Amino acid sequence: MQSTSRNFKDNAHKALNDATLQRALLNVKSGFQENRARTVAGLPEFEQLRDAGRDIKNHVLANLDFYLERFEENVTANGGHVHWCRTPAEARETILEICKRREAKTVTKGKSMVAEEIGLNDYLEKNGVEPIETDLGEYIIQLRHEPPSHIIAPAIHVTREQIAEDFRREHKDLDPNRRLEIPQDFTDEARAKLRERYFAADVGITGANFLIAETGSTVIVTNEGNGDMTQLLGKAHVVIASLEKIVPTLEDASTILRLLARSATGQEMSVYTSFSTGPRRSEDMDGPEEFHVVLLDNGRSAMLGTEFQDMLRCIRCAACMNHCPVYAAVGGHAYGWVYPGPMGSVLTPSLIGVEEAGHLPNASTFCGRCESVCPMCIPLPKMMRHYRQREFEKGLSPQKARAGLSLWSYFATRPKLYRLATRLASGLLGKLGKVNGRFTSLPLAGGWTSVRDMPAPEGKTFHDLYRERQAKGGRA
Numbered sequence: 001m002q003s004t005s006r007n008f009k010d011n012a013h014k015a016l017n018d019a020t021l022q023r024a025l026l027n028v029k030s031g032f033q034e035n036r037a038r039t040v041a042g043l044p045e046f047e048q049l050r051d052a053g054r055d056i057k058n059h060v061l062a063n064l065d066f067y068l069e070r071f072e073e074n075v076t077a078n079g080g081h082v083h084w085c086r087t088p089a090e091a092r093e094t095i096l097e098i099c100k101r102r103e104a105k106t107v108t109k110g111k112s113m114v115a116e117e118i119g120l121n122d123y124l125e126k127n128g129v130e131p132i133e134t135d136l137g138e139y140i141i142q143l144r145h146e147p148p149s150h151i152i153a154p155a156i157h158v159t160r161e162q163i164a165e166d167f168r169r170e171h172k173d174l175d176p177n178r179r180l181e182i183p184q185d186f187t188d189e190a191r192a193k194l195r196e197r198y199f200a201a202d203v204g205i206t207g208a209n210f211l212i213a214e215t216g217s218t219v220i221v222t223n224e225g226n227g228d229m230t231q232l233l234g235k236a237h238v239v240i241a242s243l244e245k246i247v248p249t250l251e252d253a254s255t256i257l258r259l260l261a262r263s264a265t266g267q268e269m270s271v272y273t274s275f276s277t278g279p280r281r282s283e284d285m286d287g288p289e290e291f292h293v294v295l296l297d298n299g300r301s302a303m304l305g306t307e308f309q310d311m312l313r314c315i316r317c318a319a320c321m322n323h324c325p326v327y328a329a330v331g332g333h334a335y336g337w338v339y340p341g342p343m344g345s346v347l348t349p350s351l352i353g354v355e356e357a358g359h360l361p362n363a364s365t366f367c368g369r370c371e372s373v374c375p376m377c378i379p380l381p382k383m384m385r386h387y388r389q390r391e392f393e394k395g396l397s398p399q400k401a402r403a404g405l406s407l408w409s410y411f412a413t414r415p416k417l418y419r420l421a422t423r424l425a426s427g428l429l430g431k432l433g434k435v436n437g438r439f440t441s442l443p444l445a446g447g448w449t450s451v452r453d454m455p456a457p458e459g460k461t462f463h464d465l466y467r468e469r470q471a472k473g474g475r476a
C-alpha cells in the first residue's frame, strides 16, 4: 500500500473539517470504549491475564526462530506448505503463483491487515485475478475503492446513509424499495451477493490471528462466519500472516483469546474462532485441497533486540486506537498507511521508516490511555518518544522545533539561568495579558494561538509557587 504518512498534518486538517467523517467517528467512543469497560469489569483476573499474555509473547520473541521452525515442521507434516517471504513483493508473487497454478479467476478474501500491507488486491487485479472481500466492512470499502481506516472495523469512517448509497449504486438488481437502514439490512444484502461468489472462487485467502507452533494450525476470529466460508470452499486455502503471530501451544492461544475479544469489541469471545490444520483429509466432508501459509517478515525481524521489540507483542485488538483522543478526532485515513492510531504510530515508522512516517509519533497527547488499555502491556508512549528522538537526531523535525528545543535545553541545563529566564518571561506575559487574561495571538506560538487562546500566566513560575507552598508547610 502506498503511504501518505508524510502528509499527516494535511490529512488531519482535512479530516477535522469533514463533517460526515466526524459524525461517523462518534461510533468509536460510544461503542468500543463502553463495551470494553463492561466486559473487562466482569473478569476479575483480567490483569493477571494481561501479564500472562505479555509473558507468552516475550517468550516467543526470545525464541522466535525455534517456534517458527516448529510451526513449519507441523504444517508440512499435516500436508501443507510454508512460504517464507522477506518482502511484500515476495509475498505477492508467492500468492499469485498459487492462484495461477490453480487457474484462479476469482479469490475470496477474509479480512487481513497483512494483505493490505503488501497491497495484495491491486496486485491480483493487475494480474487478472479478481479478489472479493467477504468481511462486511472490507466489502463496503472495496465498493468505495478505499483503504480501511481501522484495524478491526475497516469501514468505521462510513455512515449508514453512505453505505446504503454505495449498495444502491453497485448492486444493480437491488429492489429500490428494499430497506437499507440498520446493520442487519447491510449484512443480509452483502451475504446474498457474496454467497454465489464463495462457490465460484478457486482460492480462499485469510489472515491469521495466531499461528500455533505445536500443531501447525492457523487461527482466525470473526463475527460473521465469512472466514470459515473463505477457507473451506476454495480449492486452495492461503493464509497470509506476519511472523510475530506465532504462539507455542493451543493453551497459549486460548489465554490470549480471552484478552483479544474483550479488548477489541468488548465481547467475551468472538462469534467464530476457527482453526485450520492442513488441507482436507480423506475422511473430511469438506475443506481445501491445498493449504499454504505465507509468512511475512517485512522488517519485523529487524525490530528484534531494539527498543521497538515490544511492539511485536501486538495482537491487533485496536483497543489503543479506540481510546486515543487523536484517532477519535482524525480517524484512520489521516495516518496514511495500513496501521492507524497509537499502534500505527510505532509500527508504521518501524516498517516503512521514520523518514516516511516521522509525523506519526508526534500525533500523541501522551495521555497514556493506549498503554493502560493494551492487553499486551505494550509501552506505546515510550516507543513514540524513542521515535521522536530518532526524528530529532536524523534532523527530520522542522527547523523551528529544533531551534526551540535547542534553546530550551540550553536553559534547562543551567538551572539558575532557567529560573531567572522563566521568572522574567512569566512576569512579562502576566503583565501583558492582565487585561483579557489570555492571548489570542503570540509570536513563536502561532501554532497554538491559531486554534485556541493561551491563558496568561498569573505572574509566578511553578518553581516560585512550589517554594512558597513548602515554606507555608502546605502540600507542594
Ligand code: SF4
Pocket: 263, 313, 314, 315, 316, 317, 318, 319, 320, 321, 343, 370, 373, 374, 375, 376, 377, 378
Ligand atoms: S498495541 Fe496493544 S492495544 Fe493496540 S492493537 Fe496492539 S495489542 Fe491492541
